[in-house]
Amino acid sequence: MPFNTALTRQLGIRVPVVQGGMQWVGYAELASAVSNAGGLGILTALTQPSPDDLRKEIRRCRTMTKNPFAVNLTLLPALVPPDYHGYAQAIIDEGIRIVETAGNSPGPVIKQLKAANCTILHKCTTIRHAQSAIKLGVDFLSIDGFECAGHVGESDITNFILLSRARQSLAVPFIASGGFADGQGLAAALSLGAEGINMGTRFMCTVEAPIHPKIKDTIVGAQETDTELVLRRWKNTSRLFKNEVAVKAVEVERASTTGKFEEVAPYVSGKRGREVFINGDSNYGVWTAGQVIGLIHDIPTCETLLQRIENEAEETIARTSALMTSSQTHPLVPSEQPSGKVEPHMNNPQAEIWGVGKSKL
Structure with missing residues (x-):
């Protein structure tokens, strides 16, 4: 059975895995491959030199996948800022209705996109910024831990704490970003309250990533300290x-x-x-590159990678669920161990979301 999270339901994807926007990497080849494999592929708007070029890339991606894909629009300080509103209008005009936003003062662009009924995934590195983004009307928050590649913020909070803080304090669903490469990580993110994961560096190291093979080999050979x-x-x-x-x-x-x-x-x-x-x-x-480079040891296709992540997540969730037993059958002392098979505890509030207990993933 497929995953059933707020992310898969709202975006119309099978696997709750988002390919994050990456400068000079987020082209149609990669985005379409991720979407065809069941995740959410993302084109990077500012990789294209102009809004018109973004239009062409969106159209090119549409010839390569029939599944949903998104566009990343990151707002960063610049002496001569790009035409952010022009890029946003190109996204809207081309019928894209899922947008990943990030960066400084995104309010006007988010307002423009929301007026066109776009679903917004906004990346944040702190709970404070996440709460500000909620006021702007974003639909999902992408919580970016200190492990991530690129802009890590200035607070140095790693995902184990940041995701739990998000679970405790945010009223909007969130996905986990930074340090994810496999199904065990996806299962962990779901356990911490996330609706899915965002991966960047891991997708750089796939067959379809439009970067030189030697860079992919460099990632495979790297350690988390690199x-x-x-x-x-x-x-x-x-x-x-x-x-x-x-x-x-x-x-x-x-x-x-x-x-x-x-x-x-x-x-x-x-x-x-x-x-x-x-x-x-x-x-x-x-x-x-993120610290997750230490977890990357091969260069699979996106289809192989996402199928592997699905399988690993299912196995991990099933294994951890089986560690729990009901209080009536918990062995207090060896002599009190009841005979017969002990059934796994299935009162986990996340079980129905994951498909554990009532059906397989």
Whole structure:
């Protein structure tokens, strides 16, 4: 039986797994493959140079999948900001009704998208920001733990605490983002109250990801310690793959006596980072990767990966449910152990959501 969570129901997907928006990675090839495999694929709007180019990419993705897919629109500080409203209008005009938003001051764009009846998944790194997003009318919150790739925020709260805080205090359903790569992680996220998971780095390391094979091999060979936090001095902390350029950027950042961003800017060039995915030289520029790289050991197709995640999650949920027994049959002492088979405890309030107890996943 398929998963039955708020995320699968509202988005019309089979597996509660979202492929997060990733700059220079979120093209039609990857988004369509994830959606065809039962998850939610996402195009990255700002990977396209203009709103018109985004329109073309949306249309191209539609020729590759008949399943739902979304678009990510991230609002970040810039001397010359992109045409965010133009990108949002392109999303609306092309009939996309699921949008992942992130970044600073998203209110006007979210209002524009909600007026077109879009479902909004908004990424947050703190509960405070999540509560602000709820006031804007978002439908789901993507709770991004400190383990994640890219912009990690400044509070350094890991997902084990952050997700539980979300469960305790948020009135809007949420998904877990940062540190997820397998079905055991999905089962854990559901146990902590999430409706699904968001994966970025794991999807970079799939057959369909449009990046150089050598970068995928680099991820497979990496450990969880192979990331670096850069730009903390300017409260724009980003988790990057720990290569020669990222290490040098941190050295310059810490040694600077002026604190001028211009000193570190050449080392964190987005243009050079883009070239990494094209030329396969992992040291050519900076590129984002989460601590989850330590959990990635192969390069499967998206279909194989999501089927594996489904199976692992089902096995994990069944195994953990079977650890519970009813109070009447709990063995207080060996001599009091009742004869016969002990049935698993099925009074878990999440059991019906997962399909455990009443039916298989």
